Amino acid sequence: MSTEIRPRPGLVVFDVNETLSDMSGLQQTFADLGAPPALAGMWFASLLRDGFALTVTGVNPDFADLAATSLATVLRPLQLDDVDLAVDRVMAAFATLPVHPDVLTGIPALAALEIRLVTLSNGSTAVAEGLLHRNGLTTTFERLLSVQAAPLWKPAGAAYQYALDVCGVAADEAMLVAVHPWDIHGAHHAGLRTAFINRTGATYPSCFARPEVEVTSLLELAEVLGEL
Structure with a gap:
């Protein structure tokens, strides 16, 4: 101290x-989707980065909307069966x-x-x-x-x-x-x-x-x- x-x-x-x-449990959520567990931290960091960039330009984005958009961006390269469903599952886990x-x-x-x-x-x-x-x-x-x-x-x-x-x-x-x-x-x-x-x-x-x-x-x- x-x-x-x-x-x-x-x-x-x-x-x-x-x-x-x-938020540590989100790593398991990502793993269950077939994504690297470490991607959970990378997603949240990219979400904050984008939010801060918008803030600097005077924009106040909706957190959930930006979170879902950022999440789709990091998940799409993984070629999952259903990116939209994956986004929904992560967002549901985030809310609970x-x-x-x-x-x-x-x-x-x-x-x-x-x-x-x-x-x-x-x-x-x-x-x-x-x-x-x-x-x-x-x-x-x-x-x-x-x-x-x-x-x-x-x-x-x-x-x-x-x-x-x-x-x-x-x-x-x-x-x-x-x-x-x-x-x-x-x-x-x-x-x-x-x-x-x-x-x-x-x-x-x-x-x-x-x-x-x-x-x-x-x-x-x-x-x-x-x-x-």
Whole structure:
């Protein structure tokens, strides 16, 4: 754990995809289709790349539409029997992902600190709602927010400002929690405080603004914030 912590934030804003949801099972979905398991990670990376490129040009794409288009692009060279069916199966699996184990303990621990909890996803609120509902966590969140209602995707500053405006808090009163360094970087430059959840022990990229807090789990984050 690394931290240069200030007073406890009044609002914690969670990324959803990979931060709360565990996408590792998608590798088996790809394998069941006859595709290399590693293609799951490549697909999601290409989806984000395309979304970020559109964001830079001022376009706010629909996440599900872009995800399906990107998925068809990476699957088509494999000459599967039915690419459209394969896309449907992956998208269905994506919509029913489990949460990481530490989410089940960490979210209630953070809620017990009486911190306001919200999500902010580049995906839809429906996917976030389903994820939390399946795990009995919906009532611990004040709001489930999506950039579909914001000007642009994260990491554009306008996405974070949208969440701040909806929640009625100043940037320095909110903390963005994510596993993605690009999300941490974007939130930092929008004025939010940041917490990086490093479940894999990866080295944080030096090209991005460093997080205020780096921990290995959401439960550890609750312990850190609970000491304030």
